[in-house]
Structures are given as C-alpha cells and as structure tokens.
Amino acid sequence: MDFSQSFADQLKACSEYPLYAQAVETLQTNITRRCNLSCRHCHVEASPARTEEMSRQDMEACLRAAAHPEIKTLDITGGAPETHPRLVWFLREAALMKKRVLVRSNAAILLEKQYQHFLDIYAESGAEVVVSLPNLNHDRTDRMRGPDVFGKIIVALGELNSRGYGKKGSGLVLDLVHNPVGAYLPGSQEVLEREYRNRLRRDFGIEFNRLYCLINFPVGRYLDFLRGSGNLEEYFRLLKESFNSAAVGSVMCRTTLSVAPDGRLFDCDFNQVLDLSLSGQTPVHIRDFDYAKLSRRQIVVRGHCYSCTAGAGSSCQGVLQK
Amino acid sequence: MSQLYYETKDLQDFSNIGEFAHEQGKKFFDYYTSSTSSGKLTEREKALIALAVATVRHCPYCIDAYTNKCLSLGVGNDEMMEAIHVGAAMVAGDTLAHATQMRKIVKQKEM
Numbered sequence A: 001m002d003f004s005q006s007f008a009d010q011l012k013a014c015s016e017y018p019l020y021a022q023a024v025e026t027l028q029t030n031i032t033r034r035c036n037l038s039c040r041h042c043h044v045e046a047s048p049a050r051t052e053e054m055s056r057q058d059m060e061a062c063l064r065a066a067a068h069p070e071i072k073t074l075d076i077t078g079g080a081p082e083t084h085p086r087l088v089w090f091l092r093e094a095a096l097m098k099k100r101v102l103v104r105s106n107a108a109i110l111l112e113k114q115y116q117h118f119l120d121i122y123a124e125s126g127a128e129v130v131v132s133l134p135n136l137n138h139d140r141t142d143r144m145r146g147p148d149v150f151g152k153i154i155v156a157l158g159e160l161n162s163r164g165y166g167k168k169g170s171g172l173v174l175d176l177v178h179n180p181v182g183a184y185l186p187g188s189q190e191v192l193e194r195e196y197r198n199r200l201r202r203d204f205g206i207e208f209n210r211l212y213c214l215i216n217f218p219v220g221r222y223l224d225f226l227r228g229s230g231n232l233e234e235y236f237r238l239l240k241e242s243f244n245s246a247a248v249g250s251v252m253c254r255t256t257l258s259v260a261p262d263g264r265l266f267d268c269d270f271n272q273v274l275d276l277s278l279s280g281q282t283p284v285h286i287r288d289f290d291y292a293k294l295s296r297r298q299i300v301v302r303g304h305c306y307s308c309t310a311g312a313g314s315s316c317q318g319v320l321q322k
Numbered sequence B: 001m002s003q004l005y006y007e008t009k010d011l012q013d014f015s016n017i018g019e020f021a022h023e024q025g026k027k028f029f030d031y032y033t034s035s036t037s038s039g040k041l042t043e044r045e046k047a048l049i050a051l052a053v054a055t056v057r058h059c060p061y062c063i064d065a066y067t068n069k070c071l072s073l074g075v076g077n078d079e080m081m082e083a084i085h086v087g088a089a090m091v092a093g094d095t096l097a098h099a100t101q102m103r104k105i106v107k108q109k110e111m
Ligand code: SF4
Pocket: A035, A036, A037, A038, A039, A041, A042, A043, A044, A045, A046, A047, A078, A079, A080, A106, A145
C-alpha cells in the first residue's frame, strides 16, 4: 500500500491538502548527531561514532532567526546536545533572548565526568530540560536504550531535582518523555503521567512537571526494528487505522521549523532524517531565514506523517489533543 | 470455504459486530465502553482484568487487544503475567470446587 498517497488522500478528505504552515513559533535545532547512547528507537540514528555537528556560523544564524518576535521557543536537540563543544555558549546566548529555551537530554550523559557541569549550566541558564524515560520498567528502558541506562537516568533526575528542576516554585521545568518500547502506540498521556508521577515519587522520590507521550516514527533505527521484527506492515496499518482528522490542524510542522546539523531547514525532525527538503520557493538554509516565507510554506507530507495524526496525535510536546 | 476460523484481521471487524442488529449492537458498545473505561477502578486495573478474562476465555482477539492496551499503558510483563495467574488460579479453583459435587455423590453412593 502507498501510505504517502493514502495520507495525502486523508488530508484531501478533510480539506487540508496541501498542508500549509501557519507560523514559526518553535525553532528546533538539531545541533549534533553524536550521542553517548545508541538507542534502538533513535530516528536520527545517533551514536558515539557520528561526527556531524552544527558550525558556529550556523548556530549564530539560528540565534538570529530565533530572535524574530514570532518565535517563542528555541528547542535544542540532537544526538546528545551536551556533546556539542559550543553548547554552553549557545545556551548563554539563547538565555539573553528571554524566550523559552528547552534542551532535550538523555540525562544519562549528565553523570559522565566531562558533561556533569551541564547540571549547573542548565539551572543557571533557566533552560527547560526534557528527558526521555521510555518506560518505568527498567528492563524495558534498558532494552531500548542500553544496559543500566534506566538507573543512570534516575540518578540524573535526582540531581536535576536537587537543583530545583521539577520542584514547585523553582521556575525550573523538568519534563519527561514516554514512548513505546516496541510496535504499539502509547496509551493515554493523562493515565501515564499519573502513573509516572506516583511511581517515581514512591520508588525514587523524583518530581517532574509534565509527561509527554510520543508515538515512535517509522524512521531510522525504529524503522529497522519494525522491518527486522516483521511488524512494519501491521504498524503502518495501526497508524492509518488510528488517523484522527481533528489532530491535523495542530501537527507540529505547522508551527515548528527544524534545522539540521548542516544548517539546512526542514518541516520537522523526521523529514530531516528522510532528507525531504522544503518545497517551493522557501529558503532552504538557516542563514537565509525569512520569516514571512517560512511561516507560510507548504509542508512536505509522506506516509510517516500518520504518526502525527494517530489517536490523540503526537508531537515533540506530546499529544495534540488533551 | 477457504477462510480460516480465527484470523488476526478479524479483530478489525469487531466494530462491525452490530451489523444485522444495530440497536442491540449500539447498546452493547455503550455498555462495553462504559464498563471498560476508568471509573472507581483505573484504566490500567481494568485492562489487567480484561486481559485475565480474555485469557481464561481463550479469546485470541481480546488477548491481542488487551496485551496491546496493557503495553500502551506501561503495564509490566510481570504485572500482566500475575493477572493471568489470577485467572489460572481461579480456573483451577473453580474446577476443584466442582469436585465437591463428585465427592458428595461418591459419599452418598458408596457403601
Ligand atoms: S534517542 Fe536520543 S539518547 Fe538515544 S541515541 Fe538517539 S539521540 Fe541519543
């Protein structure tokens, strides 16, 4: 079955084809493909062996673009952003803009000697920290992310808590991310958030602000897993069957612009990995950022977009419909 | 007939079981939805009960649906297995409880 055509047909049926951006409220910068981990679901296929990272010149261009008044959030991701040698500078410059800055960290890296200082740097800069903790069951998390990673994340979350992260009144936001450890979709974000809150508090004394449930995208290593385990066809069928037209209006590409480590622009992180360049006459590199053109660009959609519209919808900020 | 009795794709047909009897079908789904949604019991607890019942009743569709539901709610494999043991113990227990009938009859009939 051609899922790309089928997704386009679904959009046509709800009068949303072609799909257009409405604004750029979030600039998501993927500053490196390097990571201390090599998770089995990683859509960017990050690992310690990867070397791609954003140049200083492109990071400066990201800061200039993020200064645009319509952009509210600078989202820093990777790979593990901490492995980028200019992250400290980038965070300090970003903090001067007085906007929402968030860093996606695997947290386990914050226990490594050469990266421990980020615990304090994050707190000083006031950046929100988003940590992926796929499952409360340590075996499942370790199967996905590597041996002993669950335990390391728990220790790192404790360290973040001790600096005020996730604590009421501190102003330091600590959000967690849940995603399925296998070929199924996440359950209710509300139910899972309650479960995470109760169990993390009871078993480890850990506090956090929000839990985001993310659907795994059939891209990168997760796609390899689906193929290798014979789940690919069934997973696409499940995504398609769970299509929710009400989620189309708020898919993240309508308000987010994604920057690759080489400075090229994409509709989202997933299109970036699939090398689906922006369509039409829009600038394709962060150095040529043009708000007016980019905020009205036509979005490039394919079969993997079904992951954004399944069930309650999915984005880097969790479900689209509460 | 070339079709199999049980096919995975038949699970997708569950929403159509109201065919040929719409009114009863609708009433069933209203009942099913309200019974399996969270109430005094949480959605997780109900998913585990449903999984245990599905296993006891040997329903491949429900085992599939509720294993996936449990996974999606982050229920541990050990928790799922514990729930199934409750079902297994209940089956063993109610089988043995029925031995009472046999024992009563034996005692009445034997010299
Ligand atoms: S999922 Fe995150 S932590 Fe895991 S390899 Fe990819 S970038 Fe690294």
